Amino acid sequence: xxxILLSGGSGRRLWPLSGDRRSKQFLRLLAGPDGNLQSMLxxxxxxxxxxxxxxxxxxxxxxxxxxxxxxxxxxxxxILTEPSRRNTYPAIALSAAWLKDEKKVPDSETVIIxxxxxxxxxxxxxxxxxxxxxxxxxxxxxxxxxITPTYPSExxxxxxxGAPCGSSVPVTRFAEKPALEEARALLRAGALxxxxxxxxRLGWLLDTVARHSxxxxxxxxxxxxxxxxxxxxxxxVVEHAERVACxxxxxxxxxxxxxxxxxxxxxxxxxxxxxxxxTEQRLHALxxxxxxxxxxxxxxxxxxxxxxxxxxxxxEKTPALKSLLDHLPNTSRYREGPDWQQRTLWDRTGExxxxxxxxxxxxxxxxxxxxxxxxxxxxxxxxxxxxxxxxQQCLAPGVPVPLNAHTAYTLHAGAPCACICIEQDH
Amino acid sequence: xxxILLSGGSGRRLWPLSGDRRSKQFLRLLAGPDGNLQSMLxxxxxxxxxxxxxxxxxxxxxxxxxxxxxxxxxxxxxILTEPSRRNTYPAIALSAAWLKDEKKVPDSETVIIxxxxxxxxxxxxxxxxxxxxxxxxxxxxxxxxxITPTYPSExxxxxxxGAPCGSSVPVTRFAEKPALEEARALLRAGALxxxxxxxxRLGWLLDTVARHSxxxxxxxxxxxxxxxxxxxxxxxVVEHAERVACxxxxxxxxxxxxxxxxxxxxxxxxxxxxxxxxTEQRLHALxxxxxxxxxxxxxxxxxxxxxxxxxxxxxEKTPALKSLLDHLPNTSRYREGPDWQQRTLWDRTGExxxxxxxxxxxxxxxxxxxxxxxxxxxxxxxxxxxxxxxxQQCLAPGVPVPLNAHTAYTLHAGAPCACICIEQDH
Numbered sequence: 001x002x003x004i005l006l007s008g009g010s011g012r013r014l015w016p017l018s019g020d021r022r023s024k025q026f027l028r029l030l031a032g033p034d035g036n037l038q039s040m041l042x043x044x045x046x047x048x049x050x051x052x053x054x055x056x057x058x059x060x061x062x063x064x065x066x067x068x069x070x071x072x073x074x075x076x077x078x079i080l081t082e083p084s085r086r087n088t089y090p091a092i093a094l095s096a097a098w099l100k101d102e103k104k105v106p107d108s109e110t111v112i113i114x115x116x117x118x119x120x121x122x123x124x125x126x127x128x129x130x131x132x133x134x135x136x137x138x139x140x141x142x143x144x145x146x147i148t149p150t151y152p153s154e155x156x157x158x159x160x161x162g163a164p165c166g167s168s169v170p171v172t173r174f175a176e177k178p179a180l181e182e183a184r185a186l187l188r189a190g191a192l193x194x195x196x197x198x199x200x201r202l203g204w205l206l207d208t209v210a211r212h213s214x215x216x217x218x219x220x221x222x223x224x225x226x227x228x229x230x231x232x233x234x235x236x237v238v239e240h241a242e243r244v245a246c247x248x249x250x251x252x253x254x255x256x257x258x259x260x261x262x263x264x265x266x267x268x269x270x271x272x273x274x275x276x277x278x279t280e281q282r283l284h285a286l287x288x289x290x291x292x293x294x295x296x297x298x299x300x301x302x303x304x305x306x307x308x309x310x311x312x313x314x315x316e317k318t319p320a321l322k323s324l325l326d327h328l329p330n331t332s333r334y335r336e337g338p339d340w341q342q343r344t345l346w347d348r349t350g351e352x353x354x355x356x357x358x359x360x361x362x363x364x365x366x367x368x369x370x371x372x373x374x375x376x377x378x379x380x381x382x383x384x385x386x387x388x389x390x391x392q393q394c395l396a397p398g399v400p401v402p403l404n405a406h407t408a409y410t411l412h413a414g415a416p417c418a419c420i421c422i423e424q425d426h
Numbered sequence: 427x428x429x430i431l432l433s434g435g436s437g438r439r440l441w442p443l444s445g446d447r448r449s450k451q452f453l454r455l456l457a458g459p460d461g462n463l464q465s466m467l468x469x470x471x472x473x474x475x476x477x478x479x480x481x482x483x484x485x486x487x488x489x490x491x492x493x494x495x496x497x498x499x500x501x502x503x504x505i506l507t508e509p510s511r512r513n514t515y516p517a518i519a520l521s522a523a524w525l526k527d528e529k530k531v532p533d534s535e536t537v538i539i540x541x542x543x544x545x546x547x548x549x550x551x552x553x554x555x556x557x558x559x560x561x562x563x564x565x566x567x568x569x570x571x572x573i574t575p576t577y578p579s580e581x582x583x584x585x586x587x588g589a590p591c592g593s594s595v596p597v598t599r600f601a602e603k604p605a606l607e608e609a610r611a612l613l614r615a616g617a618l619x620x621x622x623x624x625x626x627r628l629g630w631l632l633d634t635v636a637r638h639s640x641x642x643x644x645x646x647x648x649x650x651x652x653x654x655x656x657x658x659x660x661x662x663v664v665e666h667a668e669r670v671a672c673x674x675x676x677x678x679x680x681x682x683x684x685x686x687x688x689x690x691x692x693x694x695x696x697x698x699x700x701x702x703x704x705t706e707q708r709l710h711a712l713x714x715x716x717x718x719x720x721x722x723x724x725x726x727x728x729x730x731x732x733x734x735x736x737x738x739x740x741x742e743k744t745p746a747l748k749s750l751l752d753h754l755p756n757t758s759r760y761r762e763g764p765d766w767q768q769r770t771l772w773d774r775t776g777e778x779x780x781x782x783x784x785x786x787x788x789x790x791x792x793x794x795x796x797x798x799x800x801x802x803x804x805x806x807x808x809x810x811x812x813x814x815x816x817x818q819q820c821l822a823p824g825v826p827v828p829l830n831a832h833t834a835y836t837l838h839a840g841a842p843c844a845c846i847c848i849e850q851d852h
Contacts, residue, residue: 295738296744307717318722346846380852397850
């Protein structure tokens with residue numbers, strides 16, 4: 001059994017906290033077992049370590065997230081980087097070929113692919129074991145997880161099933177994102193939600209990939225990644241597979257992708273510098289800025305303030321946030337790595353940008369090349385600078401250092417260090 | 427007739443826009459006659475210029491606001507600076523002595539003292555003429571404006587009156603900030619609100635000041651300003667005066683001192699970078715930050731985002747804002763002059779502060795002395811620096827300039843100019 005976690009999920013459904021450069025699986029907003037806040041990736045990888053110890057694990061992700069993933073992982077894992085951000089079919093095809101060609105996993109091995117962010121209880125991970133058993137018993141070519149619906153959602157895929165066969169039930173029909181009336185009818189007919197978990201033998205998966213993409217070699221797929229069919233694994237493979245079955249799962253399962261669902265599972269109601277008058281009802285207020293947020297009254301509001309912007313919303317309105325944000329330019333003022341954070345303090349066309357960098361002791365913070373010269377000023381700490389890999393100089397607090405245009409630098413912090421980096425527009 | 431406008435009103439009742447360094451009379455939030463937004467001071471001084479042309483005017487204010495007042499004035503005026511911020515009795519005593527000793531105004535002249543921020547219609551200013559006529563006719567020693575109450579407010583002073591005498595009505599009793607039941611009884615008894623407008627002969631006022639403060643000389647009062655009775659003119663003088671009458675006024679009059687009253691008179695519902703989903707009801711959203719503010723839904727909310735903080739409040743809760751803010755440190759990240767703005771982008775103890783300065787062409791922006799060395803970097807524009815009054819150097823964009831500790835500098839902008847000023851903590 002080999003687990004592949006698909007770590008996509010960049011996007012602005014949890015704006016202003018999530019965005020292009022900051023994926024929701026890294027937001028530490030959930031109550032962990034020890035009382036501390038944990039991220040979705042910390043939670044899921046911790047559950048895997050507890051319920052499926054020793055099962056090899058691979059995280060398939062976009063470039064640039066490797067270091068952050070490593071910082072959040074609570075189980076040993078390989079990290080496979082996609083050459084570009086595409087849909088789930090290319091990511092799964094690449095992962096399968098990588099298992100075969102690079103990890104030498106045999107064709108007979110069961111592979112289970114799941115999203116990186118299911119908010120579920122431990123039984124969810126026990127169900128993966130049952131899916132493996134069904135694959136080994138050859139009850140079907142492809143095993144899905146069938147989640148017992150809790151309401152007639154219009155945003156999930158549904159599966160209608162036939163008579164049980166062994167521990168699994170054959171899937172007879174798929175219905176993707178039905179309208180409300182159809183969703184109600186599906187619930188009455190006993191349909192299950194498709195949880196986006198796929199289990200099969202690696203050999204079957206490679207055959208399927210070879211049929212769709214003319215190859216199942218890792219190097220070939222890597223080279224032509226940008227030309228692979230950009231569609232979901234559901235549409236390309238699952239809906240056309242001949243022998244598909246599912247294992248039902250009726251425990252906790254939630255998609256915490258929007259503020260209204262996420263806040264239901266948040267351990268704390270306020271986070272950061274927040275002051276309320278005590279008359280608020282069911283408020284969630286998160287403030288990542290270093291100015292105070294004051295809330296007086298209000299019912300069922302979520303207020304989130306972050307370097308990228310400020311959201312004030314009735315929770316029930318937040319599923320529409322992503323499309324509302326189409327009216328805003330997609331800029332990001334926050335980046336983070338495992339041991340550094342960069343936030344933009346000022347950004348105005350014609351003037352330039354001012355960034356604040358915060359690096360932990362021993363941390364290594366990239367200063368990617370820019371087409372303008374910059375000024376770097378260390379406020380506090382100890383750090384040295386390398387220029388395109390070559391040691392350059394030690395920084396002294398209060399002494400501005402010019403950085404050349406078109407040159408990448410790296411900051412190495414000997415002690416916790418804070419810097420200002422100023423980039424002008426002309 | 428001589429008008430004295432008392433410009434106090436710093437404080438946090440309109441936080442985060444108003445604060446210690448930014449008084450509400452300078453906030454440009456009201457719809458002006460030309461469709462542009464105007465400040466309270468612009469509105470009131472414009473009304474005075476229109477309804478009382480040629481009447482000499484003095485603004486009595488705290489130190490540091492002179493330049494801003496001048497930028498907002500729409501009528502010629504003298505500006506008298508209080509040595510320190512005290513209550514209305516010291517401010518009026520100083521103003522009276524200044525009129526006599528510095529402006530050589532005769533004792534027989536009628537002086538009318540009013541707040542800088544009455545939100546009223548033009549008839550309010552016509553009523554000042556009637557007050558002057560009553561003073562000249564010696565109907566009373568002291569004439570007040572008696573405003574017809576519109577609801578049983580607990581936050582105003584009330585006046586009960588006797589039978590009319592000429593155009594005025596004698597005041598028989600004062601009741602300051604009554605409880606709700608008493609306020610209702612006062613309304614039934616025909617009481618009027620005390621609008622804080624006082625008219626009298628200058629000679630009578632000086633006699634009164636001499637009796638209370640042992641002198642009515644301007645220089646004496648200036649020198650002992652910090653020891654003058656720190657109380658309101660109402661309590662020190664009005665409530666003990668023998669012959670007090672009022673002129674009724676029943677036109678528009680509002681105290682726009684809190685968000686719920688101010689937003690009722692605001693011309694626009696959103697200001698700055700604000701995006702809403704269209705489902706909001708009676709929202710007022712003001713954003714002075716350069717990151718977007720997104721609002722989805724909500725009823726009767728005011729949302730204000732400024733360098734000092736973020737407020738999200740049900741409008742009806744905002745009268746309690748000032749006392750809620752007692753829980754927050756009283757720091758300010760924004761300062762402005764007539765031709766410059768300074769905002770703090772970053773402020774963290776142990777690291778220091780980063781400020782952004784914006785100066786108009788021809789503007790002169792003070793950089794007050796600091797106990798730490800600073801780095802000044804011009805992003806764009808043309809400017810030169812003087813050091814304690816001595817021309818120092820021209821600034822070049824992108825070239826950092828060290829500023830000494832314990833030294834005051836001034837920035838002179840030849841063209842619109844933007845700078846970053848960085849002050850470290852060690």
